[in-house]
Amino acid sequence: MTTTRAPHVDEADALDDEGAIGDGDPADDGAPVTDLPAAMASALDGMDVPTAIRTRRTIRKWTDRPVAPEVVNELLECALWAPSACNMQLWDFVVITDHETRQRLGPAVPHADTAQIVIFICYNSRFSQGSYANIQSAAAAVMNMLLRAHSLGLGGFWQATITDRTLLREIIEMPPDVEVLSTTLFGYPDEAPGAPARRDPSHLIHWQKYDLTKKPILPSAWRPTHWTLAQVADYHQARIRAGPRYNKPIPSEYRAVRGYLGHALRRAGVDAAGKVVVDLLPCTGLYLEAMAAEVPKATLSFVELGTQVADFVHRRMPRPAAFHAYAIEGEGVPSDVPSASADAATVVFRLENLPPDERRRLLREAYRVLKPGGTLVVAHMNVRSYFEVFRWIRWALGRRDVQYALHADPSLGPFEALAPEAVDGLVHEAGFRIEHRHGAFPMPPPDEARHRVRALSRRMVPLARWLGLVHDLSRPLHSVLAPFNRIRFLTAVK
Ligand SMILES: Cc1cc2nc3c(=O)[nH]c(=O)nc-3n(C[C@H](O)[C@H](O)[C@H](O)COP(=O)(O)O)c2cc1C
Structure with missing residues (x-):
């Protein structure tokens, strides 16, 4: 004793x-x-x-x-x-x-x-x-x-x-x-979680004075124009650091994105042995995991900015997916994925994260790795949608911080919703021909309404019911409201 x-x-x-x-x-x-x-x-x-x-x-x-x-x-x-x-x-x-x-x-x-x-x-x-x-x-x-x-x-x-x-x-x-x-x-514990990764000390520890040359101190601006790719890489690490429990999307959004990816990839004929799909910058790997179920016969691989994120993606995948590092800077090709080797490439909510030149570089990389006739699938947030309205309300309420990992959707860190014509332009510029356009959510569905209203202020929570009701009642108008869809999908061909 x-x-x-x-x-x-x-x-x-x-x-x-x-x-x-x-x-x-x-x-x-x-x-x-x-x-x-x-x-x-x-x-x-x-x-x-x-x-x-x-x-x-x-x-x-x-x-x-x-x-x-x-x-x-x-x-x-x-x-x-x-x-x-x-x-x-x-x-x-x-x-x-x-x-x-x-x-x-x-x-x-x-x-x-x-x-x-x-x-x-x-x-x-x-x-x-x-x-x-x-x-x-x-x-x-x-x-x-x-x-x-x-x-x-x-x-x-x-x-x-x-x-x-x-x-x-x-x-x-x-x-x-x-x-x-x-x-x-x-x-007494009923789980034994592994250790969530810690950040690289060399990014965090300053000796004798605050060293501004240290990379990458994350900017406090949400527009990706203020970010370098190295900083975006650090941010991708921040998103996975707290574990998969923080990467849960809004269920309606997850269903819509997964549904479109599955549909577009099957239509491109990649659900077959020997067909290769490359996911470009999957970050948390949520949709790469979904693709594993949607096209079970395809061979999956992905390109990411760092090994910590890649390890995180590997852990959540039900079957192996090869990781290729994406070069943060340099003149050559950004990854070692062989040219003209993939049947499909996907870019899911990633253009919004990148500075404009990097959007171009990523789509050029998609073009390079695809076989002639290969399919590119893009999902992006539409700037002409209620997404932007919620962002402005948040801004008006004085909530001007950059949101990091504790959020259920991809509107985090550097994240800028994009105009449809801008995304179409980038896809064309990279050499693709757009074959199919689709969209979802001209109005926030009930689960998203709850999520967004709660993120603004608890006092506004009762508003969520009304928004959900508006969504349901306006269903017959949804096709007319398509230009204001929050999420846009594109399928393009090399
Ligand atoms: C001030 C503080 C507040 C936290 N709040 C939450 C929380 O509200 N919800 C949660 O799931 N985890 C919370 N955590 C736990 C962190 O997510 C956790 O410490 C981190 O992911 C690192 O994991 P580890 O503690 O196992 O090393 C908090 C931790 C700290 C230090």
């Missing part, structure tokens, strides 16, 4: 009015002693700090195994040993172990109903927030808990998302001047 001298946080009198523990040296504050169960003691011995840091993973699925109160206390004690600004320890911890409360929290805090333990770290908004001291202190406490949880065989989850703060306040009876800064969830 191991014992540690520490504040026993379950006891109401452990925290004084200021939320601080004792008056002086925390080691001398006469706080109660916490007994750690034997199993905890051995786990404690078993993991050193570097191992804990490197092997900890975010766990989002837990078993039903309860977490012993001593273990919960141990986590909280570790939180309280974290550094805090001026050692003021102006935090509060609301610990939810009760099953019924966790179920009620489900609609307000994702995963609260499936974790065994939910801990909210709160801060009184009257206390100084200068230098982000509150946030920094809370973050230190969270990190201590996550590492300690991992060393004890528990899985922890640091979750920023709170879906309904009002409901959360009601359930935990939080006073109006207190804010939840952070949510952590714990339980």
Whole structure:
């Protein structure tokens, strides 16, 4: 049995009015002693700090195994040993172990109903927030808990998302001047996720001064004209870093794009042994994976900007697809895909990501790798659609940030919806003849309406129902409204 001298946080009198523990040296504050169960003691011995840091993973699925109160206390004690600004320890911890409360929290805090333990770290908004001291202190406490949880065989989850703060306040009876800064969830893991890739340190670490020549610091502008291809490559990595769970598209969009790709590729006769399809810059690989099911007999390959992204694509593919690196700069051909070797090439929501010259370079590459008579399939976002209207509303609401990985559709990072005639022009310029044009979504379908309205502001959520209704009622007009389709598809021939 191991014992540690520490504040026993379950006891109401452990925290004084200021939320601080004792008056002086925390080691001398006469706080109660916490007994750690034997199993905890051995786990404690078993993991050193570097191992804990490197092997900890975010766990989002837990078993039903309860977490012993001593273990919960141990986590909280570790939180309280974290550094805090001026050692003021102006935090509060609301610990939810009760099953019924966790179920009620489900609609307000994702995963609260499936974790065994939910801990909210709160801060009184009257206390100084200068230098982000509150946030920094809370973050230190969270990190201590996550590492300690991992060393004890528990899985922890640091979750920023709170879906309904009002409901959360009601359930935990939080006073109006207190804010939840952070949510952590714990339980015994029911999954063993691999380590999501980390960025290349040479892109991130500056020695002695902020080195502006370092590549690639991601621009804060959404128009791809402000981006280099190297930066787009780094952005593609950012998109896959958080894992496939963030790359879920809006279901209606996924069905439409997958449907068109399957249709166009089968029409081009590539669903046969020996036929080769090259997906150009698939990024998350979502649609390459879909193509594997749509044209099961074809041989698939893809061209991407970096190996991290390629590995991610490989992992999600149900069957092998050869990866070819796409050169970020240089005069020669951009990839080692042999000329005139492919029967079809696909470019799905990628022209929008690229600076204008790179759009041309990508389509020239498609032309080069295709056999004479080979088929190019392009999907792109139409600038003359409600997509642009939502972007402008977002802008008007002051939401002018560049959106990165946490978004369900391809309108991320550098992403510029394009005019139909501009895309047609680029495809012609590369040497193709356009054979077929198609489109989808002159109005947002109900699932997309919900998604877009929620992304604007929670207060607008009721609007989504009306938009969905307009979509359904205007169905007979959809063909007339085709010029305003959000997504356009092209099939072109070399
Ligand atoms: C401040 C912060 C907030 C986070 N919020 C969420 C969240 O709301 N939802 C989620 O699924 N993951 C969230 N995460 C977990 C990250 O996605 C995760 O740490 C990251 O993908 C790296 O994986 P790893 O923790 O396994 O190394 C958050 C992490 C941090 C540090």
